[in-house]
Amino acid sequence: MRITGRSERYSRQLFKKIKEHLDKKDHQVLTIKEFSEYAGIEEDMVNRFI
Numbered sequence: 001m002r003i004t005g006r007s008e009r010y011s012r013q014l015f016k017k018i019k020e021h022l023d024k025k026d027h028q029v030l031t032i033k034e035f036s037e038y039a040g041i042e043e044d045m046v047n048r049f050i
Contacts, residue, residue, distance in 0.1 A: 002049045003041065 001011045015030055018038045024030070032050075036043045 003046060
């Protein structure tokens with residue numbers, strides 16, 4: 001939510017979409033690296049929001 005400036009619902013949908021793209025199951029976690037590569041945002045910037 002903090003990175004995209006969008007709602008919690010949108011953020012959850014985005015995570016689900018990324019997991020589907022990476023062929024991950026629901027119980028598997030999404031890494032910062034995977035998120036940053038998909039979103040086109042540098043890992044350092046993502047880390048600043050956490």
